[in-house]
Amino acid sequence: MPLSDRERKVLEELELDLASEDPRLARQLSSGSVGQSFRARSYFGAMSFLIGVVLLIAGIAAQIILVGIGGFLLMGTGSYLLVERGLAGRFAGPKPTKHA
Structure with missing residues (x-):
């Protein structure tokens, strides 16, 4: 189902607003590179x-402290990579808006 003229106009206005407010994000979205980096980071984090x-479990079972500590640090790094993207935008606060 094609877009109506009004919907097309609203979409173009949104694109222009995005390009003026955050040109870097607009370039990433138009190139399609955002999804690829997100998938790679999620895979590596998981x-x-x-x-x-x-x-961690192997280090505890074998009573090798360094292996357990290394496992714990690797778990922390992986969980940070998984949730860092979602939390960064949540705590950044509201963006200032332009009043025309």
Whole structure:
């Protein structure tokens, strides 16, 4: 179903507002590179977290403190990579708006 003229105009206005407020984000969205970096970071974070859990359990079971500490640090790094994107925008506060 094609867009109506009004919907097309509103969409163009939104694109222009985005380009004027955050040109870097507008370039990333138009190039399609945002999704790729998000997927790579999520995959690396999840794998780091899972390997960290295995190392932590193995370190505790074998009573090797350094392996357990390394696993804990790897878990922390993996969980940071997984949630960092979502929390960064949540605590940044509201963006100032332009009043025309």
